[in-house]
Amino acid sequence: MANDGNKVITLMCERAADLNNLLDANGNLQGVDGVGVVKLPCSGMIQPLMIEGAIKAGAAGVIVCGCQIGDCFYREGNKLVRERLLGDRPPTLKKTVDRRRVLALWLSRLQTDRFISEAKEFVAELSKLPAPEVAPPPAPKPAPKAADAAPKASEDK
Amino acid sequence: MGWYTGLIRGLNKAFLQLEAGLNAIFTNKYNPLYYHGALPQFFLWVLFLSGLLLFAYYIPTIDNAYVSKAVVNSWKSVDYISNSLPFGGVIRGLHRYAGDAMVLTILLHTIRVWFTDRYRQYRWVQWISGVVLLFMVLFIGQTGYYLVWDQRSLLLTRMTVSAFDALGPMGGTLKTLFLNGEAITNLTLSNFLFIHIGLSFALLFGLWVHYMRMTRPVLTPPPAINYIMMALTLLVVFLFPITSGKMADLNAAPTMFDMDIWFLWPYWLFANMAAMPSGAIQFWAVMVLGTIVLCLIPMPGLFVPKSQPPVSAAEVVINKCTGCSLCYNDCPFQAIEMVPAPAGSRFKLLATILPYRCSSCGVCVGSCAFDAVDLPELTDAQVNTQIKQLLGAKA
C-alpha cells in the first residue's frame, strides 16, 4: 500500500486517554502499528503549524487528542483547538493540508480502548490514500538583521 | 501524604466513571457535571426573580395584635403571600428550595473543583472568593429564615445574639449591629431585610471577583439542563409545601424548630456545643478556624501531593511577536495582556505574560502563527523535534 512506512503522529494532552502503559521508550504506541505519540500539557497547545509540519515531514496523518469537550483541565483548550481545526478560529490549517489526514478525538482518561480502536481505523483509512509528498528542505534563509537578533525574554509586570 | 493522594486518585477515577455513564446518556454537551459552576448561578437567578416577587408584598415589622388588631406584620405578610396571593405559596416554596438547591450545587461544585485539582496556584483567587461567596450565601439564607418572623425566626435570632454574647466587647458591637439596637424591634426586621437583599446584590460583586481570572466563564448550563433543574425544584415545592410556624411572640421562649440542614447547620452546631462549658467560644473557634483552613487549602505545599511540579510561566519571544492579539484572546486565565510595542518595532502591540496567572497550558502557543510564545519546558522546537524523531525512526 502507498502509505506503508509512513507513520501517524498523535498530538495529545496529558490528561486525555491514558496511554502510559502502551508507549515504548521512543513514544511508539503498542497495539497499533505505525502510531507515534507526542504528549503536551493541553490539546490547546497544538498549533496548526505543528500539524502541517508533521505532514510535510512525512507523516501519513495526525491524530489530535484532547479531553472530553466540557472537561478540559485548563477550561477550554480542547474547544479552542477544535475551532482552529474546523476553521472557526485563527490560526487555521492551511488550505493545502489534506483534511482527510487529520482526525480529532475528545476522550477522557478512561477511554484507552476507544482511542486504540479509532487509531486503528484511522491508520486503515490512511492506507487507502496516496502517499503524502515530503516537502523538499527549505532554501537557506538570508542572514537575520541585527535588529531582529534580540534575545528571548518575557516582560514581567 | 500517601493516603491523601490515593484518596484523590480514587475519587477522580470514580467520577470519571460516573461521567462516562452520564456521557452515554446525555453526551458531553448536556452532562451536568461539566456545568457544576453554572448550576449555582442558575439558582441565583431563580432566587432573584422569586425574591423580587416576594419582596413586593413583604412587610418587615414585628408589631403584633398587642399593638393593634389591624396591624400587618412580617408574619402576617408572609401568611398573606402564602395563603391569599395566587401562587404566592408556590413562589415562596420555590424561593426556599432554590436556596437549598443553591447550597447543594455549591457544595458539589466545591467538591469537584477540589478533587480535580482546579483550585491551586493560578486559580487561588477563584477558590478564596468561592469560600467568601459560600459564607455570604449561608448568611443570606439565614436572614431569610429570620424574615418569616415565626417562632423559629425568634429562636434563631436569640441564638445568634447569645452566640455574639460569648465574644466579649466585640460581641456587644456585633449584637447591636445585628439587632439594629439593643433589643428586637421593628428596626431589627428592616435590618434583616436590608442584609438579605443587600448582601444578595453584593453576591454579584463577589461573583465578578470569582469570574475575573477566567476568559469566557461558563455561566449558564444549556437550557435543557435548566428546565430539568427547575422541574426538580418545582417537584420538591409540590411534594413539600411550606407553611410558617406560629407567629413569633417576644414573651414566649420557643426551644425547638424544624431544621433546614443546608442553611441552619451552624445553629445545629451551636446548639450542641453551647450546652458544654465555654461551648459558645469554642463554636466561634471552630467556625473561624474552619474558614481559615478552607482559605488556606490552595497554599502550595499544603494539602498537595509533592509530585505536582510548580508551574513555569510561558514566555514571549519579543522579536517575533506581531501584536496580533490571538494569544490574548485565547488565554483561558486572563494571563496575557497587550501592551504598546517598544519603540522601533514594526508593530503596534506586544503580548506580555502575567506569570502569576499563567497555568502553563500552552493555549497561547497553539494560537500563535509566528512561534512567538513558548513554554520554557516544552518549546515548539522541542515538539517539532519529537515529531521528526518519531517519523525519522521508522523511515
Add this chain to the structure above:
Amino acid sequence: MKGIVIVILACLCLAISVVGQTWSEMGFGTVITNTSMLEDPLKGLSKMYDSLSSKGKDLQDVFIARMDKTAQANGLTAPPADDQTPTVAGRYAYILFVAIAMVASAVAIILIGREDAEEKTVLPVKK
C-alpha cells in the same frame, strides 16, 4: 424512530401545558371564574374537566396530606378543607404539570441536541 419520540414528547408537553395547567389552575375544573369571553370553548373543556374530576380529588388529597405533614412539623394544625382548597391545591398541582412539561421538553431537546456532541471530529473536506 427518534423523530417519532421527539414528536410524542412535544405533543405531551403541549397537552400537559394546555390541559393540565388550565385544569389545575381552575381548581380542577370546579372553580371556573371570569369566563365571559371564553364561554363557548370552555363548555367543551368543562366536559374534559368532568371526566378528570376523580383525578382532581386524588391530587387534592395528596396536597392536603402534605400540608398536614408540614403543619405538624411546625407545631400547627392545618386548617380544615374548605371551598378554597381546590383552588389552593390546584396551584400546587399547576407547578407539578409545569415540571412534567419541562422535563418532557428537556428530554426532546437533549435528543435533538445530542447529535452535535462529539467525541470525534472529522474535518470536512472542501471540494
